Amino acid sequence: MTYLPTFDGPLTPVDTLRETYLPSLRTTLVDATTSETIATLLAPGRRRVNFMNAHCFNVMARNRQYAAAVNSSDFLLPDGIGVALAAKMTCHNLTANLNGTDFIPALLKEAAKMGKSVYLFGGTPGTAIKAADNLIHEIPGLQIAGTRDGFAQAQNDAEIIADINASGADIVLVALGVPMQELWLHRNAPYIDAELTMGVGAALDFFAGNVTRAPAWVRKAKCEWVWRLAQEPRRLAKRYLQGNFSFLARAAKHTAGTLTAASVANRILDIAVSTAALVLLSPIFALTALAIKVESKGPAIFTQTRVGKNGRPFTMIKFRSMVTNAEALRDDVLAQSDREGICFKSKSDPRITRVGRFIRRTSIDELPQILNVLRGQMSIVGPRPALPSEVDVYPKHAFGRLTVKPGITGVWQVSGRADVGFDQMIEMDLAYASSRTILLDLILIGMTFRAVLSGRGAH
Template sequence: MTFVPSFDPSLFSGAPVATAPARAAATHRNAPGTLRVLGLPLVSASTGEVIDHLLQPGRRSRVAFLNAHCGNVMARDPDYADALATADMVLPDGIGVELAARMTGQRLAANLNGTDFTPALLAQAARRGLSVYLLGGRPGVADAAAETLCRRIPGLRIAGTRDGYDGLRDEAAAIAAIRAARPDILLVALGVPAQDLWLARNGARTGARITMGVGALFDFLAGRVRRAPAPIRRARCEWIWRLAMEPRRMARRYLIGNATFMARAAMHALSRRSRADWLQRGLDLLLSAGALTLLAPLALLLMLAIRLDSSGPVLFRQTRIGRDGRPFTMFKFRSMHTDAEARRAALLAQSDREGICFKSRHDPRVTRVGRLLRRFSIDELPQILNVLRGEMSIVGPRPALPEEVAAYPARALGRLRVNPGLTGIWQVSGRAEIGFDKMIDMDLAYAASRSLLLDLMLISMTCRAVIGGRGAY
């Protein structure tokens, strides 16, 4: 059946995200990045990046989603676990999966839940003249969902619909009907785990380029289930809304299930960390929380001084590369004028330091207050927030810029095996006076021999380095 749309929708888009260095492994030249969460390679990319990848000509993909409920089912159903493991792409859905990633020191680029992601995919598919088939739901639900999609997405071609009851009693007939309709995209709404098991078994036989299990999407589109208001969705609390709307049906899934999932994620994170990791993380939390409390009055005075000295924000934010090549936003007190990044290229020839990393003793971009901040390394204090968030440690290699990492020789990538730090061997040994090759030697030695005792020694040496100011500019 074919529907004619009647009005223009608001289309979906995703902002591009910073990516890991070019040396990161990828199964396709344009493949989105992945992070391993609960043993599965979850996509870590924006909505737009994933859609562009899926819609590449000639590409065939079976797509699955992972949320807290899926994680619980996966733990007790080996067939479903296999269906997720063999999917071409697993997308992260919900705050639970995001927290599970953070427990292992990782940060997913976006929440790609099916209810928002699928209409965005279909909007782009319509622009390219592609068709979609809707399979599942109670009788009449897929038809109503198709009508809603056509009203919202101009030019969307519906290849056909089929319910998940009588329409699936004869599996062979259902597959034959889908093949005859020749859809580019097949959406299956049978619930977890049935939809992914069906697609793992039959997806390739349908002939569709993209097959995807979409859970309750048809019910939302058909108006049978009301979605949470936008503010609740932005707060990542849609599960609370679902629980309030259907307390008897959803209580077990959300109250017991969410707690079970978080416990399982915590145990998985514990199993991945070494003794050195846990000792370092404990020290990081203890020292950073104490420093944040003690230094809060000083931080307020510094913020005022920066504001009075030059125009622009108090904090400077910059993308740096962390452990295992993961990008993160590093915080510092702003010590330069706001056009510093634009002027950097013109100053590269004035670097006082050998190798890849740029440093200039008489950098004209530095403000008056900034020179004082840099002299005593006070500009680094906001990185305590990065330590609390698990993106940095108190002790570790200097956090590198993406363009620096992209130019690293293979040997230098070994310094990314540990978290970057506020202080470290390089920082207490002369900082900017140390050449690039010697810095790499120091960082590799630290990564190979780090321990709680070594971290404590380096922290104690940091005070002397800060007061002496050697290499600080």
């Protein structure tokens, strides 16, 4: 796969592991599910991985050597509520919190199935051995290639590397704490034969039982840091209280610095219009959902992954206008497309229900996307969000339409919708992206009512 270490434009192609760029950070975080990330990390090839929480980013801000080590990693995994909140400042919800204490056991379970072995390095004397014993007990078939503590046995890099390589380990977990473990891996990982090396912080202490995890309900509420603070207030108060505030303040400052009067005005317009529409159209929402449920079995709401601004995937919401197995039947009807180019549209699509034809013609099926607007994933006005499969085959110039948020309505929607060919649609979207103003958005919103009433190109 292609993994971009820095952001320099729309992502091409859209990948299983997505990239998200957090405010005040020049480094790339993995944005993917746990299973997607594990599959990528355990695939053939050499990789160095680190977890990143608010404390890590604070250290990165003041320690240039650590920053260089982090930026040279192959993958950085988001860990903790602070990183998630920073992401939301850019209107982006991270797919998963990939904290090491939960992620590593899941990774090792898959590694065990594949016959891969792991070497544990770090912690106080005896911690790695105890962690190994507990992991073997919990994960059937797990192979521990070797263990080494992070004190007396961590003094000679050459000796450590020789021991790891002699063990034949496929995975090496280094638990020396931040920033020591990242610096150690940055210095020594090129000489280690294992394909996967990871800095895992205090994970071995948790696996060994030296530190007690918070109850499940506390973890679910994303308040495990409060539990940890209560356990070790003297050591962790500065990190969790002052450190988290410092990180979020820096993130907010950076976000504010990227805002323009136009972007603020556009967001205010989005919130005002979508909130008013949600209230005024609530009876239509209820009646539509009821009609869909009466006609056919299945949910009234249909969700689908679409590509948003800068290539970031999101879940788009619509009223269901097709049979429930429409996605499985898509390949069978592609040849019936009435639109030239990549994007599929067909007036005679057999998957569309009777209620579906009505709500498509009146554009009622698009109304739930008001929620996408309130979430910051879409705008009222903008290019229509494309499918990942469509973006994968975009010609190079078409990626320019991903530089702005996708919208519920836009230039091509008021110019004929499905009657407009792909190439013409792209030209319209590129023109909009380069000349977007509040006045233009207001004009397009007004023209949308005429387009809906006429029904032209709606199918």
